[in-house]
Amino acid sequence: MNSVDTLPRVLVVDDEEPLARLAASYFERDGFEVTTTGNGREAISLARELDPGLVILDLGLPGMDGVEVCRTIRTFSDCYIIMLTARVEEVDKLIGLSVGADDYMTKPFSPRELLARARAMLRRPRSNVDPVADVKRFGPLTIDVDGREVGVNGEPVHLTRTEFDVLAALAARPHMVFARRQLIETVWGEGWVGDDHLVDVHVGHLRRKLGDDPAYPIFIKTVRGVGYRMGTGE
Secondary structure, three states: OOOHHHOOOEEEEOOOHHHHHHHHHHHHHOOOOEEEEOOHHHHHHHHHHHOOOEEEEEOOOOOOOHHHHHHHHOOOOOOEEEEEEOOOOHHHHHHHHHOOOOEEEEOOOOHHHHHHHHHHHHOOOOOOOOOOOOEEEEOOEEEEOOOOEEEEOOEEEOOOHHHHHHHHHHHHOOOOOEEHHHHHHHHHOOOOOOOOHHHHHHHHHHHHHHOOOOOOOOOEEEEOOOEEEEOOOO
């Protein structure tokens, strides 16, 4: 990321104007073009108009909150979304991720850490799977790597970019058990810092979308005390 022209636009959505300006200043010093707003509906319009690569989105916006904004953006964009929450309850983090956010941070947060997470996220390749084996099959589950499409029993399954990347990473080495930190480094990148529990949340969303019973999963297996691996689909 040496040229401004190669950097995606960042949209910062927070009604706390000093915080939004502070976050924006860190990205701007790093060469990003940044747009800020404190209004959820305007954020959706800006996301359509500007096609940002990353949205920093406050959960607790007045009027249309961050959950609804995130859900709406996900209907037309696969940009990365980092959700900000002033509430520390786990449910708030899970709600944000369940509607398509890729990561979350709890206020107050370090702008340097936010920038570091964003950098790691934006460096991620479009896929972690060997392009020679562009279609992976696990029983009724198919993963089209080049097309970034997933299906179960021939029916399409709509995943966020991060959900697809987690699934693709597991599918690339189906006999390997991935520790949470290994998945973090594979999907989010070695520069990512934060709670490894993020992996569990995304695996939970993947299982729900794939119709995988968490008590008896067939696609994504839990290896207790270690992490996760792909199942055979049977």
